[in-house]
Amino acid sequence: MVVLEAHGLVKTVGTGRAARRLLDGVGLTVQADEVVAVLGRSGSGKSTLLHLLGGLDRPDGGTVSVAGEALVGRGSAALARVRLRHIGFVFQQFQLIEELSGLENVLLATRLPGAPRGGAQRARKLVELLGLGDVAGHLPRELSGGEQQRFALARALVNDPELVLADEPTGSLDAENGAAVLELLRSLPGRAVVIVTHEPEAAGIADRVLRLSDGRLVDAERVP
Amino acid sequence: MRAGFAALVSARQGLRRRRRRAVMTGVGIALAATMLSAAVVVAYGLGTGFTRASRAAGLPDILVRFNDTNAGQVAKRIQALPDVARYSLRLEITNVSVNFDGRGTGNAVAEVLSSPGRYDGYAVVAGRNLPDRGSDVLVERAFAAAWGIRIGDQISVPGLGAERVVGFAEGPDNVGYPLAEPRFYLSRVALDARFGREVNPQVDLAEIWLRAPQYVNEVLAQARATSFGLKNIQFVTAGGLRILIDQAAGIVIDLLVALSVIALVTAGVLLAASARAEVQRRLGAIGVRRAVGETQGQVALACGLEGLLVAVPASCVGVAVGVLVTYSPSSRLLMLLNEPPPGWGLVVPLGAAWLTGVLLPALGAAWPAWRAAGGSVVGLLRGGDVSARRGRRVGASRVGGSGLAMLGARLVGARRARLVATVVTLALSAAFVLLMLALASELRNLETDPGALGKKYQLTAVLPASAVAQVRRIPGVQAVAPRYEVEAADSFELGETIDVIAYPGNHVVFEAPPLVSGRRLRGSGEAEVGAGLADALGLSPGSVLALALPGGDELRLRVSGVVSSLDHDGRVAYVPARALLRDDPSAPEELAVVVGSSGNQAAVSAALTRLGGEPTVTEGATARGVPLVNVLRVILRAVAVVDGLVCLYALIQAVGLTVFERRRTVAVLRASGGGSGAVARVLTGAVVALVVPAALIGVALERWVFGPALSRLAENYAVLSLAAGRLEVLAVVAGLGVAGAFAVAWVTREAARESVVEGLAG
Numbered sequence: 001m002v003v004l005e006a007h008g009l010v011k012t013v014g015t016g017r018a019a020r021r022l023l024d025g026v027g028l029t030v031q032a033d034e035v036v037a038v039l040g041r042s043g044s045g046k047s048t049l050l051h052l053l054g055g056l057d058r059p060d061g062g063t064v065s066v067a068g069e070a071l072v073g074r075g076s077a078a079l080a081r082v083r084l085r086h087i088g089f090v091f092q093q094f095q096l097i098e099e100l101s102g103l104e105n106v107l108l109a110t111r112l113p114g115a116p117r118g119g120a121q122r123a124r125k126l127v128e129l130l131g132l133g134d135v136a137g138h139l140p141r142e143l144s145g146g147e148q149q150r151f152a153l154a155r156a157l158v159n160d161p162e163l164v165l166a167d168e169p170t171g172s173l174d175a176e177n178g179a180a181v182l183e184l185l186r187s188l189p190g191r192a193v194v195i196v197t198h199e200p201e202a203a204g205i206a207d208r209v210l211r212l213s214d215g216r217l218v219d220a221e222r223v224p
Numbered sequence: 225m226r227a228g229f230a231a232l233v234s235a236r237q238g239l240r241r242r243r244r245r246a247v248m249t250g251v252g253i254a255l256a257a258t259m260l261s262a263a264v265v266v267a268y269g270l271g272t273g274f275t276r277a278s279r280a281a282g283l284p285d286i287l288v289r290f291n292d293t294n295a296g297q298v299a300k301r302i303q304a305l306p307d308v309a310r311y312s313l314r315l316e317i318t319n320v321s322v323n324f325d326g327r328g329t330g331n332a333v334a335e336v337l338s339s340p341g342r343y344d345g346y347a348v349v350a351g352r353n354l355p356d357r358g359s360d361v362l363v364e365r366a367f368a369a370a371w372g373i374r375i376g377d378q379i380s381v382p383g384l385g386a387e388r389v390v391g392f393a394e395g396p397d398n399v400g401y402p403l404a405e406p407r408f409y410l411s412r413v414a415l416d417a418r419f420g421r422e423v424n425p426q427v428d429l430a431e432i433w434l435r436a437p438q439y440v441n442e443v444l445a446q447a448r449a450t451s452f453g454l455k456n457i458q459f460v461t462a463g464g465l466r467i468l469i470d471q472a473a474g475i476v477i478d479l480l481v482a483l484s485v486i487a488l489v490t491a492g493v494l495l496a497a498s499a500r501a502e503v504q505r506r507l508g509a510i511g512v513r514r515a516v517g518e519t520q521g522q523v524a525l526a527c528g529l530e531g532l533l534v535a536v537p538a539s540c541v542g543v544a545v546g547v548l549v550t551y552s553p554s555s556r557l558l559m560l561l562n563e564p565p566p567g568w569g570l571v572v573p574l575g576a577a578w579l580t581g582v583l584l585p586a587l588g589a590a591w592p593a594w595r596a597a598g599g600s601v602v603g604l605l606r607g608g609d610v611s612a613r614r615g616r617r618v619g620a621s622r623v624g625g626s627g628l629a630m631l632g633a634r635l636v637g638a639r640r641a642r643l644v645a646t647v648v649t650l651a652l653s654a655a656f657v658l659l660m661l662a663l664a665s666e667l668r669n670l671e672t673d674p675g676a677l678g679k680k681y682q683l684t685a686v687l688p689a690s691a692v693a694q695v696r697r698i699p700g701v702q703a704v705a706p707r708y709e710v711e712a713a714d715s716f717e718l719g720e721t722i723d724v725i726a727y728p729g730n731h732v733v734f735e736a737p738p739l740v741s742g743r744r745l746r747g748s749g750e751a752e753v754g755a756g757l758a759d760a761l762g763l764s765p766g767s768v769l770a771l772a773l774p775g776g777d778e779l780r781l782r783v784s785g786v787v788s789s790l791d792h793d794g795r796v797a798y799v800p801a802r803a804l805l806r807d808d809p810s811a812p813e814e815l816a817v818v819v820g821s822s823g824n825q826a827a828v829s830a831a832l833t834r835l836g837g838e839p840t841v842t843e844g845a846t847a848r849g850v851p852l853v854n855v856l857r858v859i860l861r862a863v864a865v866v867d868g869l870v871c872l873y874a875l876i877q878a879v880g881l882t883v884f885e886r887r888r889t890v891a892v893l894r895a896s897g898g899g900s901g902a903v904a905r906v907l908t909g910a911v912v913a914l915v916v917p918a919a920l921i922g923v924a925l926e927r928w929v930f931g932p933a934l935s936r937l938a939e940n941y942a943v944l945s946l947a948a949g950r951l952e953v954l955a956v957v958a959g960l961g962v963a964g965a966f967a968v969a970w971v972t973r974e975a976a977r978e979s980v981v982e983g984l985a986g
């Protein structure tokens with residue numbers, strides 16, 4: 001089942017002489033249960049692509065649909081609803097809220113207006129499943145990087161999305177914790193996962209590895 | 225020099241980049257400057273009004289009132305006094321009829337001046353002074369304004385004919401119309417020219433200017449000793465006049481000055497919070513400046529200059545708005561007090577207010593910048609996002625349905641200093657508005673409810689004491705007694721009339737003004753005096769009150785207690801009827817009638833009419849002061865509007881800054897699928913965290929600090945219960961709620977405009 005479908009994505013940043021076309025007709029299709037890794041140099045447009053796929057940014061051209069819902073041309077409220085129901089984000093810097101404990105960070109996503117029911121139960125299950133039960137009440141600054149990223153992953157998954165978008169999920173972690181997080185991303189059942197990273201290790205867990213080069217996505221093997 | 229110029233250029237560039245935020249800061253400074261200048265206009269205008277009026281009018285050092293006496297005889301007495309620089313004589317004719325444009329009064333006062341244009345004791349504020357001949361008059365400015373009289377109009381004075389108004393005058397020896405009787409001035413020389421020279425010109429008022437005013441007491445003693453031939457003589461000094469005028473408008477002036485002080489405190493808190501918040505916003509930029517090699521001083525200078533560039537125009541606008549909003553109503557108030565508006569005299573205090581509005585934000589921006597720039601550069605570079613306080617641990621508390629709102633409360637609570645500043649500003653503003661509402665309600669009460677003044681009788685009837693039994697038989701009448709009231713003078717220095725009220729029995733059944741000190745009168749040799757009289761004459765329980773009765777006898781009574789009464793500005797005395805009638809058997813009497821709770825006032829009134837009693841319904845004390853109260857309301861309303869805007873700004877600023885600093889948090893929320901509604905819920909939590917404590921503190925402040933303080937200020941005139949009622953509290957809480965809702969809507973809209981991606985980048 002196709003979860004994510006993107007065609008002809010174009011995105012230009014900057015204006016005038018500084019204008020630069022980051023994405024030049026990118027297309028991508030991801031099935032459920034599939035993990036796709038997008039590699040690329042720093043500044044190649046990986047994060048921009050992820051933002052477009054998640055409806056956080058709007059493309060200059062092209063289309064994106066997630067779980068059958070088109071993102072392009074929709075208002076910000078509609079995009080927020082799609083993200084709430086179908087998309088989970090994992091960020092490099094974890095982006096946990098300092099004042100909330102790990103569990104509260106996970107629960108917060110379930111308290112958003114329109115969130116699926118049963119979120120609190122799922123949150124606790126996820127926290128246990130990810131081995132965070134003992135530190136659920138700790139503030140982010142009291143947690144290790146790996147624990148923080150696992151809480152961030154739990155937050156991304158708590159509303160049971162079909163698509164998980166991970167932006168450099170291991171960028172702030174040591175090798176051991178990074179590997180653990182990648183393994184968790186690999187083991188998510190029934191979900192489509194897109195990981196953008198510049199670390200080749202992430203490619204090891206992916207079903208498919210793509211490389212973003214000159215604004216286009218190509219199979220990693222075909223890049224010279 | 226070059227560094228300063230570079231800093232100025234850099235400051236200008238910084239402001240251009242942050243135009244929107246600079247405008248918000250400017251709005252805050254402008255609001256604070258508005259409050260500051262409004263306070264200055266009101267406090268300075270009223271506080272210095274009498275001095276200004278005295279100077280403009282050339283107020284004499286001594287005013288002497290006496291029964292009509294030959295002018296030559298009076299002149300001889302004055303010339304015999306030591307140290308007299310000059311003097312002026314006047315005849316004050318009361319109960320004069322005046323008509324103009326369909327309006328008329330029978331109780332105007334005509335001031336007939338012996339030598340106008342020299343030393344008059346009044347100021348000509350428009351038009352010209354009285355000429356030596358012709359049918360010209362000067363009209364008191366407040367009277368002219370109330371009746372719409374313009375220069376060149378003609379007023380009709382029966383017996384004199386049509387008199388042309390050539391100017392408007394203000395005499396600081398009394399308050400203006402309608403607080404006092406309407407006054408107009410005319411020249412005796414002009415009257416003589418029209419009607420022939422009077423053989424025996426009479427005068428009843430002398431104004432005396434001394435060479436050395438500090439010896440006024442010695443001159444007064446001499447004047448008393450040599451005043452034989454003058455009857456009913458009363459001396460009033462300039463100092464005594466000040467007391468009288470202050471009493472006439474005392475409560476209003478005290479209240480306004482007190483309110484202005486509160487406004488000043490609020491403005492100070494707001495300015496400081498605004499300046500600090502602005503630097504707080506720019507911690508990251510300060511870190512970059514330090515990182516590229518700028519010194520601590522250069523950073524502080526640049527921030528101070530930025531603050532200055534915003535504050536200069538904002539403070540100008542604020543001061544101008546404050547003046548526009550309050551100058552006109554406070555001038556009207558001054559006019560009622562016969563005092564000129566401050567005019568150019570305001571330039572210096574307003575300049576000081578402007579400078580405060582400029583320097584405070586500039587220094588407030590430079591100082592925290594200086595402190596911040598002295599810290600770790602790395603810490604500053606990370607300083608864009610606030611972190612929770614060290615050592616504070618938030619447990620895994622249940623995040624219930626209010627999870628988002630709770631997050632908002634936690635976010636706003638992370639900035640403890642700003643939270644406190646905002647809560648203080650809101651609390652002061654809430655307390656201030658509550659106080660005004662309580663005051664307005666109390667004034668309305670005093671105006672409409674005689675009971676609030678301690679008057680328990682609802683009707684008076686012009687019937688003799690012998691009719692008491694007859695009236696008592698009227699169904700619904702609970703109590704009835706003869707009530708005597710005469711206008712006496714004190715035998716000492718002020719020469720002000722005193723309302724002497726007497727009942728044959730216990731007056732508390734009919735009039736029970738609140739007792740301020742001492743006890744109720746018991747024997748026939750005792751009296752209760754109003755607080756205004758006690759204040760003017762320095763009376764207290766145990767003192768002797770000496771009253772000069774209209775018949776010429778003196779009534780001496782021991783003061784048993786001081787009561788609070790707004791009647792006649794508190795210059796009243798309750799005495800036993802036996803004592804009054806002994807010295808003044810012809811004291812006018814009427815019957816005071818208390819209608820029982822089950823009685824029908826209209827039916828009792830009709831029954832009294834059938835008895836020929838011409839019943840009158842008892843009124844509140846401030847009926848004549850309605851224009852004054854109305855002016856006060858205009859001023860209070862204007863200040864309240866500014867105060868409300870300050871609340872709104874403080875809320876928007878606090879919530880907006882929280883969103884700005886925690887833009888990553890907001891962006892994560894939005895990336896997780898939270899729309900505007902989720903952001904609004906977070907912000908609602910933040911607003912509730914600010915508004916709820918502010919409302920509680922505001923109510924407590926008003927109830928236990930401001931209200932009692934203001935009541936103490938006013939206790940010489942009345943016992944004012946200035947504790948806000950349920951309705952007032954509800955109104956203020958609702959107002960804060962509306963301001964909070966507006967702040968949430970505004971900041972949510974602003975937050976939703978930012979791209980989620982930019983927010984995630986911090």
